[in-house]
Every structure is written in structure tokens, then in C-alpha cells.
Amino acid sequence: MQAISVSDLKKTFKVKKQGAGFSGTLSSFFKPDWQDFEALRGISFDIQRGERVAFIGPNGAGKSTTIKILSGILQPTSGEVSIGGHVPWKEREKLAYDIGTVFGQRSQLWYHLPARDSFSLLASAYDVDEATFQKRIKRLTESFDIGELLDKPVRQMSLGQRMRCEIVASFIHNPRILFLDEPTVGLDVAAKSMIRNLVYESSVQEETTVLLTSHDTGDMERVCDRVILIDEGQIIIDGPVSELRSRYISKKIVSFATKEETIALDITGVKTLETAAHKIVVEVNTDAQHVEHVIQKAMEQSSLRDISVEDPPMEEVIQSIYNKKSV
Amino acid sequence: MLDGFRKYYIFARTAFRDHTSHRMKLSIRVVLCLFFMFVFVEFWRLIGREEIVTLPYAIIDICWYASLTQMFLFMSPRMFMTIENDVRSGDIAYALIRPMPYIWMRLSEAIGAMTGNTVIYYTVGIAALYLYIGGLPTSGLSGLLSAMFFLYLASITHIFYQLMCGVTALWLQDGESIYRIYQKTLIVLGGLYMPITLYPDWVQTLAYATPVSSMMFAPAQFVLGASSPLSFMTVTLITTFWLGLSGLATLLLFRICTRRLEINGG
Numbered sequence: 261m262q263a264i265s266v267s268d269l270k271k272t273f274k275v276k277k278q279g280a281g282f283s284g285t286l287s288s289f290f291k292p293d294w295q296d297f298e299a300l301r302g303i304s305f306d307i308q309r310g311e312r313v314a315f316i317g318p319n320g321a322g323k324s325t326t327i328k329i330l331s332g333i334l335q336p337t338s339g340e341v342s343i344g345g346h347v348p349w350k351e352r353e354k355l356a357y358d359i360g361t362v363f364g365q366r367s368q369l370w371y372h373l374p375a376r377d378s379f380s381l382l383a384s385a386y387d388v389d390e391a392t393f394q395k396r397i398k399r400l401t402e403s404f405d406i407g408e409l410l411d412k413p414v415r416q417m418s419l420g421q422r423m424r425c426e427i428v429a430s431f432i433h434n435p436r437i438l439f440l441d442e443p444t445v446g447l448d449v450a451a452k453s454m455i456r457n458l459v460y461e462s463s464v465q466e467e468t469t470v471l472l473t474s475h476d477t478g479d480m481e482r483v484c485d486r487v488i489l490i491d492e493g494q495i496i497i498d499g500p501v502s503e504l505r506s507r508y509i510s511k512k513i514v515s516f517a518t519k520e521e522t523i524a525l526d527i528t529g530v531k532t533l534e535t536a537a538h539k540i541v542v543e544v545n546t547d548a549q550h551v552e553h554v555i556q557k558a559m560e561q562s563s564l565r566d567i568s569v570e571d572p573p574m575e576e577v578i579q580s581i582y583n584k585k586s587v
Numbered sequence: 588m589l590d591g592f593r594k595y596y597i598f599a600r601t602a603f604r605d606h607t608s609h610r611m612k613l614s615i616r617v618v619l620c621l622f623f624m625f626v627f628v629e630f631w632r633l634i635g636r637e638e639i640v641t642l643p644y645a646i647i648d649i650c651w652y653a654s655l656t657q658m659f660l661f662m663s664p665r666m667f668m669t670i671e672n673d674v675r676s677g678d679i680a681y682a683l684i685r686p687m688p689y690i691w692m693r694l695s696e697a698i699g700a701m702t703g704n705t706v707i708y709y710t711v712g713i714a715a716l717y718l719y720i721g722g723l724p725t726s727g728l729s730g731l732l733s734a735m736f737f738l739y740l741a742s743i744t745h746i747f748y749q750l751m752c753g754v755t756a757l758w759l760q761d762g763e764s765i766y767r768i769y770q771k772t773l774i775v776l777g778g779l780y781m782p783i784t785l786y787p788d789w790v791q792t793l794a795y796a797t798p799v800s801s802m803m804f805a806p807a808q809f810v811l812g813a814s815s816p817l818s819f820m821t822v823t824l825i826t827t828f829w830l831g832l833s834g835l836a837t838l839l840l841f842r843i844c845t846r847r848l849e850i851n852g853g
Binding site: 328331332333334335352353354355356357359361363365366367368370372373377380381384385386387 | 593594597598601604605608609676677678680681682683684685686687688692846848
């Protein structure tokens with residue numbers, strides 16, 4: 261069952277170009293120079309119910325613009341969008357019952373009031389009756405471990421605590437679709453991990469469709485099954501997260517712990533990344549060399565105590581894709 | 588229908604609670620308001636004592652008038668700032684996608700906060716004025732209560748204008764400069780410092796043609812005693828007219844501005 265359908269979506273912003281200095285300001289005031297900036301250049305994709313999709317790309321790629329069009333905040337220049345059968349910018353209030361949003365570093369909680377008051381306020385905004393609200397808040401409090409935060413004013417919470425409450429606030433009306441716009445930005449490692457697990461588990465339990473934008477590839481790996489990579493307003497890649505490494509990067513990182521103090525691996529397609537006593541780490545270009553051959557060569561020179569073969573970090577994979585595109 | 592209103596009532600109630608929980612901020616504003624009121628009371632007492640000009644009103648009445656108009660300015664929360672902050676911080680992204688119009692949500696919050704202010708200013712402020720001025724206006728308690736009632740209604744019109752200034756930030760990213768223009772008009776043509784009946788004729792005509800005179804002068808003139816130029820019925824009509832028209836204008840402007848919305852920061 262289709263949850264989101266996007267077809268040939270375009271968005272052009274008008275940007276005023278202003279010259280430097282006083283004369284530039286004066287000239288811009290009397291004769292403004294408006295230029296078109298194409299944030300989205302005709303993107304299309306479909307998302308099925310319960311799918312968790314990462315929408316990633318560099319700054320200015322068009323991620324947030326897409327999310328804002330899908331949630332009904334912005335109107336596109338052209339194209340079609342259907343979210344659960346609704347056109348977001350035309351039926352914003354009807355759509356609101358179906359979607360939940362979390363915008364990192366933005367807040368929907370009342371700053372001076374306890375989180376419980378904001379939850380109650382949101383429940384009334386979304387027409388959630390008292391009994392359902394109490395049942396839901398009890399479950400969310402347990403899932404997100406916010407029992408101690410319910411009666412704490414939001415201004416006294418850490419960023420990680422606040423983000424957990426922000427996500428709970430987005431779940432109050434039990435949305436079928438969740439838009440997460442950089443939900444882990446600014447969080448420490450432990451808080452990021454907790455948020456990722458909670459979003460994933462909630463999505464699995466409730467069969468919530470998730471569309472997540474993030475600069476952090478960890479969010480994508482831990483939460484999502486599918487990735488849409490966007491750059492300069494166009495989709496570059498749309499496929500399973502698991503295939504991203506194998507399809508778009510031909511590198512392996514091989515680490516050897518050796519009995520000899522040093523060994524040399526001067527082989528075509530192999531680059532030494534790190535050497536230390538009894539240790540060498542190399543990067544193998546799998547287009548030019550088999551990993552098996554590199555291990556064999558190392559074994560000819562030394563008795564190996566340990567070997568590990570790893571994929572490069574996902575950040576490097578993404579960077580490599582951006583670089584290939586720019587070449 | 589009732590369920591729809593219940594949502595707005597809950598937003599107003601929460602805003603009331605939130606607003607009245609900031610005791611220090613509220614106390615400072617009340618003290619500041621009292622200070623301004625006492626300055627104007629002394630100012631008009633001096634004019635009366637020195638007989639600088641011949642006034643058609645009793646000094647005690649004009650002291651009440653100038654104090655109530657000051658109170659009016661202090662009673663409304665600065666809603667244009669809230670909307671501008673929503674736009675600048677990007678928090679408006681959350682508020683716009685709720686199943687209720689953003690502008691009515693902010694209006695109900697403003698009414699909630701203003702009601703909190705009204706309770707405080709109408710008790711502490713009026714009691715302090717009574718003691719300082721040394722009695723009720725010559726129109727008595729009925730004149731004072733009429734003024735207080737219409738000032739409360741006029742404050743809702745004032746909120747509409749603040750909302751209009753705020754929503755222009757959705758389009759121009761700046762609502763404050765527009766508010767400043769509105770505020771200066773309100774102060775001069777609304778009759779903050781003196782009843783507009785003391786202005787030259789052409790300024791009076793101009794003031795009567797604008798909504799701002801219905802917001803301060805029309806309600807506060809009930810304390811001017813027998814000389815008050817507008818009847819209860821006239822004030823009821825002009826207050827209702829401008830309240831309705833301002834509400835419609837706010838809704839229209841909000842619709843125009845949301846169509847032009849560009850969210851800051853992508």
C-alpha cells in the first residue's frame with residue numbers, strides 16, 4: 261500500500277541578489293535583482309506503508325525543502341504529491357492527522373511548561389480523547405523512558421531529553437507517516453543511539469512510514485531500509501541501504517596483526533593506511549585486486565595473528581558517491 | 588462546533604497558565620506600568636494646578652483616562668514578536684502543520700495571556716490608581732467598569748493588528764518595523780496621552796476614521812464623565828465593527844502571507 265507518492269516535483273525560490281557595500285544595498289533597494297534558485301528539479305519517488313526511507317544529501321541539496329513540501333508547509337512550483345491520498349499544500353489540516361514531524365533544533369514544546377502540558381495540549385489539538393491520550397502517553401513514556409521528564413519544565417531539559425520528548429509529542433496522535441528532519445543533530449553518541457533505536461522500534465511496532473533526512477549516516481544505517489540520495493535538487497540514488505556499499509564503492513579495509521614487527525605489501529591496488537609494530541592496515545581497491553590475494557601475500561611474509569576485513573565507513577561511501585557525481 | 592472551540596479554549600488556558608507563571612517578568616511589567624501611570628497623573632495634575640490650558644474635563648477624570656490608556660498598552664502580549672520568532676527560528680514549521688489554523692491558535696494564546704494580564708492590571712492597577720488619584724472618576728463606578736469592559740474588547744482588536752504585523756514576517760521576514768509604524772499611529776491617533784477631543788479638528792477627523800481611536804479613546808472616554816462624547820451604544824457599535832473587520836483582515840493577510848512563505852534555513 262502506497263503511503264507517499266511524489267511525481268516530477270519542482271521548487272524554485274526567488275532569491276534577491278545584493279551587491280556588496282552601501283552602493284550595493286542602495287542599488288538593490290531601488291532595482292532589486294531577483295534570481296531563480298532551483299531547489300528541486302523534478303524528483304519522483306514512491307514510498308510504501310511501513311517503509312523507512314533515508315533522504316540524504318549535502319547542504320542545499322533540497323532535503324528540507326522536500327520534507328516541507330510533503331508536510332504541506334511549502335507549495336511546490338510544479339509536480340504532484342499524494343500523502344495518504346491528500347495533496348499536502350491543499351489539505352494541510354486534514355493531512356495533519358496522518359503525519360508527525362520532528363525537526364531537529366526546532367521545538368513544538370512549550371518552553372516554560374512541563375512536557376506533560378505540551379503533550380496534553382497537542383492531544384487536544386489533534387482531537388485525541390482523554391482515555392486514548394492517557395493510554396498512549398503511558399505506552400510512550402515507557403518506550404521512550406521519559407517518566408522522570410513528564411513534570412519537568414522543558415527549559416530544564418538537556419538536548420537529548422528534549423528530543424525524546426519532541427518525538428513523543430509527534431507520536432501523540434499516532435501518525436501513520438513520520439517525517440524526521442535531522443532528528444539527531446547536536447546530540448551526543450549515546451543520545452543519538454537511543455533516539456535511533458526508539459524511532460526504529462516504534463516504526464516496526466506501529467507500522468509507521470518514516471522519511472528521515474540527516475547528515476549523519478548512522479541515522480540512515482540504524483533506522484532505514486532504503487536510501488534516496490539527493491544532490492542539487494535531483495535524485496542520484498534510490499535503493500536499499502544494504503546495497504549502497506557494494507554497488508557504489510570498490511574498497512575494503514584490511515587490518516593485519518603480524519608476528520613480524522613489519523611487513524611490506526607493495527601490491528597493485530593496495531594502499532597502506534597505517535603501520536605500527538606488528539600491525540598494518542591497508543585499503544584494497546577491489547576493482548584492481550582481490551582481497552584474498554592480498555591476504556595470501558601477507559601470509560607469505562608473516563604468521564598472522566589476526567585479520568579483519570571491513571567496509572569503509574558509510575560517510576566515506578557517501579562522499580565517494582558525491583565525488584563521482586562531481587567528476 | 589463546540590469541540591472546535593474547546594481546542595482554542597485549551598490553548599488559551601495553557602497560555603494563561605504559562606503567562607502567569609512568570610511572576611518576576613509580570614511583576615516588573617506591572618511596576619513599570621504603575622510608574623508610567625503615576626508620571627501621567629502628575630503631569631495632568633501639574634497642568635490643572637498651574638492652569639496652563641483650560642480643559643473641558645475634570646483633572647481627576649483625565650488622570651484616570653491617561654492611566655487606563657497606559658494600562659491598555661501594557662495588557663496585550665507582544666504577539667507580533669512571537670510570530671516573528673517562530674519564522675526566524677523555523678518553529679513555525681511545527682505550528683503550521685497542526686490541524687487548526689496557526690493564526691487562530693496564536694490568537695487564542697494571546698487572549699489567554701492577555702486575560703492573565705487583565706486580571707492583574709485590573710486588580711493591582713485599578714486599586715493603586717484609586718488610592719493614588721484619590722477616588723473614582725466623576726462618572727463613578729459605572730463609567731470605570733464600562734471603560735474596563737471595552738478596553739478588554741479593544742485589546743482583542745489590538746491583538747489582531749499585532750497578528751497582522753507578525754504574519755508579514757512570513758513574507759518579508761520582518762514584522763517588527765511594520766509594528767513600529769502601527770504602534771506610533773496607535774499612540775498618536777489612538778489618544779494615548781490625551782483624549783483626541785483635545786486635538787485640532789482635522790486630526791480628530793483623521794483619528795475617528797481609523798480603527799485606533801476605537802481601541803483607546805472610545806473605551807477610555809467613559810471615565811471623562813458627563814463630557815464623554817460617545818454613548819455606550821456608539822462605542823458598542825464601533826468596537827464590534829472594528830473587531831470584526833480586523834479579524835477578517837487578519838485572516839485574509841494570513842492567507843496571502845502563507846502563500847508567500849519561505850522557511851528560513853531550507
